[in-house]
Amino acid sequence: VEGEILKGHLDMIVLAALAGGPAHGYAIIQEIHRRSGGAFGLPEGTIYPALHRLEKNGLLSSRWTTADSGRKRRTYALTRRGHAALADQRATWERFSAAISGVFGDTYRAAAQARH
Amino acid sequence: VRQPKPVTDYLAVLARELDFDPALSRRVCCEVEDHLWHAVEARGGPSVENQRQAILGFGEARELACGYVAASMLAQIRWAGGAMILAATAIYVAMKARVAWYGWMRWEPTPDYMAVSAFALPIDRYATMLAIIGALIGCGYIATRRAPSWIGLTASSSIVASFCAVRRRPRCPCVSPPRLFSPASGCRERSGVLQLWFLCCRYWSKSRRSSGWCFLFAQQSDARNSRPHCYEIRRSPILARYSPASGVDQLAAGCASPMSATPGCRRRRSPDSRRLTHSIIMPSIAMHR
Numbered sequence: 001v002e003g004e005i006l007k008g009h010l011d012m013i014v015l016a017a018l019a020g021g022p023a024h025g026y027a028i029i030q031e032i033h034r035r036s037g038g039a040f041g042l043p044e045g046t047i048y049p050a051l052h053r054l055e056k057n058g059l060l061s062s063r064w065t066t067a068d069s070g071r072k073r074r075t076y077a078l079t080r081r082g083h084a085a086l087a088d089q090r091a092t093w094e095r096f097s098a099a100i101s102g103v104f105g106d107t108y109r110a111a112a113q114a115r116h
Numbered sequence: 117v118r119q120p121k122p123v124t125d126y127l128a129v130l131a132r133e134l135d136f137d138p139a140l141s142r143r144v145c146c147e148v149e150d151h152l153w154h155a156v157e158a159r160g161g162p163s164v165e166n167q168r169q170a171i172l173g174f175g176e177a178r179e180l181a182c183g184y185v186a187a188s189m190l191a192q193i194r195w196a197g198g199a200m201i202l203a204a205t206a207i208y209v210a211m212k213a214r215v216a217w218y219g220w221m222r223w224e225p226t227p228d229y230m231a232v233s234a235f236a237l238p239i240d241r242y243a244t245m246l247a248i249i250g251a252l253i254g255c256g257y258i259a260t261r262r263a264p265s266w267i268g269l270t271a272s273s274s275i276v277a278s279f280c281a282v283r284r285r286p287r288c289p290c291v292s293p294p295r296l297f298s299p300a301s302g303c304r305e306r307s308g309v310l311q312l313w314f315l316c317c318r319y320w321s322k323s324r325r326s327s328g329w330c331f332l333f334a335q336q337s338d339a340r341n342s343r344p345h346c347y348e349i350r351r352s353p354i355l356a357r358y359s360p361a362s363g364v365d366q367l368a369a370g371c372a373s374p375m376s377a378t379p380g381c382r383r384r385r386s387p388d389s390r391r392l393t394h395s396i397i398m399p400s401i402a403m404h405r
């Protein structure tokens with residue numbers, strides 16, 4: 001997937017990855033990787049500015065925890081506003097996706113007719 | 117021979133890239149350290165090759181720092197500007213209160229006036245000087261904050277947006293209400309010290325082509341006629357640093373982003389961009405009474 005397209009939707013992707021429950025940065029990137037089937041080729045570090053930005057906007061909350069290894073770890077969770085924002089963005093995305101599918105559907109039909 | 121420690125070295129580089137905001141640097145480095153070691157363990161153990169692979173997957177430290185610079189910079193500028201404006205406003209209110217107190221007490225100059233003015237007027241003067249010193253400290257604080265010389269397109273566009281939001285007129289840097297702190301009409305006198313300060317700021321601004329949101333602020337009573345002088349809040353161009361080839365005028369004329377208009381400009385560096393001056397403080401030419 002093109003990096004610039006992906007960056008435009010990074011906030012939504014991060015919110016969606018956290019919908020399942022609180023997670024730390026590495027787990028979030030792994031969840032995104034798993035759900036997308038490895039289609040997103042962004043550097044892993046890209047999500048940290050997004051996480052901090054979302055936290056600043058009140059969509060995420062975070063707290064320090066201690067991992068089994070003894071390292072400090074920042075765990076993020078969706079806030080109520082985050083859940084609402086995610087639902088809103090999901091609805092917007094579905095409308096957009098349906099519209100694009102419609103446009104491409106017409107294109108496919110036209111191409112098929114041209115072939116026949 | 118020094119044992120290679122890619123993760124440690126990477127964290128050191130990242131801390132250096134983020135040194136424009138020490139608190140943010142500590143937090144991000146801590147998070148990134150946990151992330152990298154987690155990634156190293158997932159690759160099978162803390163070998164040097166695994167560490168290198170983890171870092172490769174994580175991305176460049178500078179790329180990461182660029183994701184933070186705009187928000188951090190704007191937060192610092194707002195904090196410093198807000199604090200200075202608050203201080204100057206407090207001084208202004210105190211001085212106006214004093215004048216109001218004189219009026220309320222129907223105080224008339226008497227033969228004792230000179231004796232009173234011997235200590236009252238210096239209070240005015242020193243309060244003004246205090247405001248200016250505060251402004252200069254703020255100026256120094258903002259000027260010495262360091263940020264990476266390289267800034268990403270996303271970060272720059274947010275700065276452009278914030279800048280354009282306040283920019284109204286081409287070739288005229290003043291965008292704020294000119295009488296923000298001042299009462300009605302103008303008074304043209306300027307003290308020598310302030311004149312010099314103003315010229316220094318102008319020279320500094322031009323010579324460095326640096327930028328800024330500018331604030332302030334001071335209020336001065338004229339010792340001769342007790343007329344307060346006020347200074348406008350000004351803003352001057354912020355983008356020259358990031359895109360030296362494109363001038364302030366281009367920005368002012370169309371509020372277009374020179375960065376986004378110039379392919380490949382992400383990696384351009386201005387000569388003095390090592391030390392990113394976030395803002396400058398510039399008093400207004402116009403003084404209003």
